[in-house]
Amino acid sequence: MDHTGSLFYIAERWVGGILTNFSEISKNLKKLKDLTEKISNEKLQEGYTKKEIGLWDKERQRLELLYGGIASMEKTPGALFIIDSHLEDLAVREASKMGVITSAIVDTNADPQLIDYPIPANDDAVGSIKLITSYIMDAWVEGKKESFKKNKKEEVKKEIKPKEVKKEKQTKKEEDGKSKPSGSKKTKK
Numbered sequence: 659m660d661h662t663g664s665l666f667y668i669a670e671r672w673v674g675g676i677l678t679n680f681s682e683i684s685k686n687l688k689k690l691k692d693l694t695e696k697i698s699n700e701k702l703q704e705g706y707t708k709k710e711i712g713l714w715d716k717e718r719q720r721l722e723l724l725y726g727g728i729a730s731m732e733k734t735p736g737a738l739f740i741i742d743s744h745l746e747d748l749a750v751r752e753a754s755k756m757g758v759i760t761s762a763i764v765d766t767n768a769d770p771q772l773i774d775y776p777i778p779a780n781d782d783a784v785g786s787i788k789l790i791t792s793y794i795m796d797a798w799v800e801g802k803k804e805s806f807k808k809n810k811k812e813e814v815k816k817e818i819k820p821k822e823v824k825k826e827k828q829t830k831k832e833e834d835g836k837s838k839p840s841g842s843k844k845t846k847k
Contacts, residue, residue, distance in 0.1 A: 665798065666735065667727035677752040680734050683725075690725055693718040737761065739794055742781040744768035763790055
């Protein structure tokens, strides 16, 4: 699975605290970005030994392995899709603790009651995983398109009736109401 738009993934192991302790995880994400920048910029490397630069690269590789798929994540996700809910029980527990919606492939060795939207299937067969994830990805892309269309329609509606026009109409009505003489005054003959 590739990182597409705002779709994040974890391919290795679930690092504890990604959902429940995101403030600390975000420090590691920042460290990963900083190390990547240091290693790619030769001017920043001046004044450091090859050993120090090698240690930076080793640390960057470790962080990339753990956090590469979520490197640009700025907040906790609203939903999780988990391939093996039995193996990734920590992710399931963190999601339920934080109120994050979970959808997971649930094999016979896992408890489907822990998952919001369980998908009963063999989580060991590569073919079933590919099939299910392709459907999930297609649904996600379609949902993003619908969300984009909905946001565009709302922007168009806002452009048609800006707030300034409404305020101008209200002030004109108030001025018209003040300038009209009231019928309750008596006039002398």
